[in-house]
Amino acid sequence: MFDDQFCVKRSFLEKPEMLKKRFRTAALINAALSPFLLLFLLLYFFMRNAEHFYHHPGAAGSRRWSALARWRLRELNELPHYCSHRLDAAHAPACHYCAQASVD
Structure with a gap:
């Protein structure tokens, strides 16, 4: 999207449908990967805090x-x-x- 001087390329200014297509592709990829990211974050949270909650159950509501x-x-x-x-x-x-x- 940007050239070497960090200016918007002329091809994006002359062809806005190209930019629209790129945004839609990025949105579809993001929507397809979001369930896996959510699963990963839930597992990460559980693994990071499971030992602490097991040994100190009162700390969950402290x-x-x-x-x-x-x-x-x-x-x-x-x-x-x-x-x-x-x-x-x-x-x-x-x-x-x-x-x-x-x-x-």
């Missing part, structure tokens, strides 16, 4: 800091391992606070 919470609690220019250390230290008090609020 609470984690959301991306928004990490972003808000992270200090300016703080290194990621310092932020993880602070959030790990705050986990127990946060769980205690959530448990007391849910008793009401």
